[in-house]
Amino acid sequence: MPPTITAFENSPDRGRGLARDMPVRWALEEVGQPYDVRLVSFSAMKQPAHLALHPFGQIPTYEDGDLALFESGAIVLHVAERHDGLLPVEANARSRAIAWMFAALSTLEPPIVELAMAMLFERDKPWYEERLPMLQDRVRVRLGELSAHLGKADWLDGAFSAGDLLTVAVLRRLNTSGLLDEYPDVAAYVARGEARLAFRRAFEAQLAVFTAASTG
Amino acid sequence: MPPTITAFENSPDRGRGLARDMPVRWALEEVGQPYDVRLVSFSAMKQPAHLALHPFGQIPTYEDGDLALFESGAIVLHVAERHDGLLPVEANARSRAIAWMFAALSTLEPPIVELAMAMLFERDKPWYEERLPMLQDRVRVRLGELSAHLGKADWLDGAFSAGDLLTVAVLRRLNTSGLLDEYPDVAAYVARGEARLAFRRAFEAQLAVFTAASTG
Structure with a gap:
């Protein structure tokens, strides 16, 4: 099972890649780790099920087996520590x-x-x-x-x-x-x-969510 | 040689422990790591010697042998990764x-x-x-x-x-x-x-710097 991140169902940045799922997607693309995305609405973000994953009711979250994480910086560091390519070895x-x-x-x-x-x-x-x-x-x-x-x-x-x-x-x-x-x-x-290339893949992926939401 | 951190020569918070050397001092006290302090003036912080340690010309910095670090959060994480007591093992x-x-x-x-x-x-x-x-x-x-x-x-x-x-x-x-x-x-x-106890030790240490500066 690949890890699952959360992202806005309908991003307020209109697909410009400024929401905080973007750096997490980018990091996962840099290291070649496939991931699933679960979209959440603004109202769902403030409900108990999401608050159990993210105490401040925001996106992204990151679930991988038993682990649930929040904070884009922490998720990027977690990914970087477990794969080659985002942190020097020395x-x-x-x-x-x-x-x-x-x-x-x-x-x-x-x-x-x-x-x-x-x-x-x-x-x-x-x-x-x-x-x-x-x-x-x-x-x-x-x-x-x-x-x-x-x-x-x-x-x-x-x-x-x-x-x-x-x-x-x-x-x-x-x-x-x-x-x-x-x-x-x-x-x-x-x-x-x-x-x-990893940035562009991540950007296209988040843009596709916005495009689907606005034309769907 | 213990690590050396930098702190304000004359802290604008008047010794209330709100400058960013405070969390670094606190972390070092929690893990029982002695440290030296080098005080820097506001003008020295923006000079090349300090900017080589801290690109944004702020305090604290952290020097330990060949390593020079900046950003209080990163220094606390560095200390926490190298000593017991600040991060869970699991x-x-x-x-x-x-x-x-x-x-x-x-x-x-x-x-x-x-x-x-x-x-x-x-x-x-x-x-x-x-x-x-x-x-x-x-x-x-x-x-x-x-x-x-x-x-x-x-x-x-x-x-x-x-x-x-x-x-x-x-x-x-x-x-x-x-x-x-x-x-x-x-x-x-x-x-x-x-x-x-570690907080109080760190607080007293930064307060002593301010007290010495204001009465010296």
Whole structure:
């Protein structure tokens, strides 16, 4: 039996691959692990059956035999630890790749999500225009630091790793913001991630769910 | 040689143990690993020597022989993987404890930091009072879900783990907000974490740095 993940029955991102099943699908594709998907509705996510799998009532979850996991970062790490290809073998390099996984979700993502939330929920508020540059500048600080680290390197620390996977997944939230254009090395890095065959397979798989839901 | 971590020379939290060296100190105390501390100033954090250790110019870093790490969550996981006491031995329970580590930093912390940032930087803005309930409600959603999961249990999933350590460390940011009082099970959980001997040792150590800086 392959593992089963959950994903939105009808993703609010309209198939742009920004929901959190995307990095899990991508990781599973990178290591060649087939998986099943169970789609959940917004109302089902807050019911006891799903909350038993995910205490915060979100997607994705990951079930494999006796194991039930939540949190996309933790699921990607779990997959990376059990297959070759997403973490270096050498112990120090492996710890550094995991540091980038945490950096993606704890340092890079929060200001990006804060900006996205303001654009989604506060666009009609009288303070929106005045707050926007502050939120954009918080993202720019991180992009500038990331750009300085990356330079012309292909990936964050040697070969492609789960750290790159989560970092690219997080940065893709900025694809329509215009901010990535200000940091060409970062934009090229994101494009490099999106060009990977495993990324494209994962992207097509999540897009197919959205297309089926919206035409079905 | 014990590992060396970095911490603020003069912590902006005035010794309340909210800087990110605190969870790393706590983890090292839990496993009984002595450590050295190198204090860094705000200006030194943005200089090349520190940026070589931490691409985002923050604290803490962790140096142990050839290894240099950044990101508090990654450092805590690194310590937990190399010592007994912070991760279950059984594989599935170990993966679930790591899921709680990611949940603490990726799901619980962002709305808490967003609220704290608004209180710090936007208190004098005309929109502050109107936005505050929205920010508080985002935190309440997570506290309610956490409370429903915890119930009367001592810890999140069996014995105390690195998942509890990071969750308590994140929730302590709410200690002066009044919000924890609305969720007595969560408040009791935080108090249980703060009562651990390893927490108290770590707290005293970071407080001593602040006290020395402010009286020295």
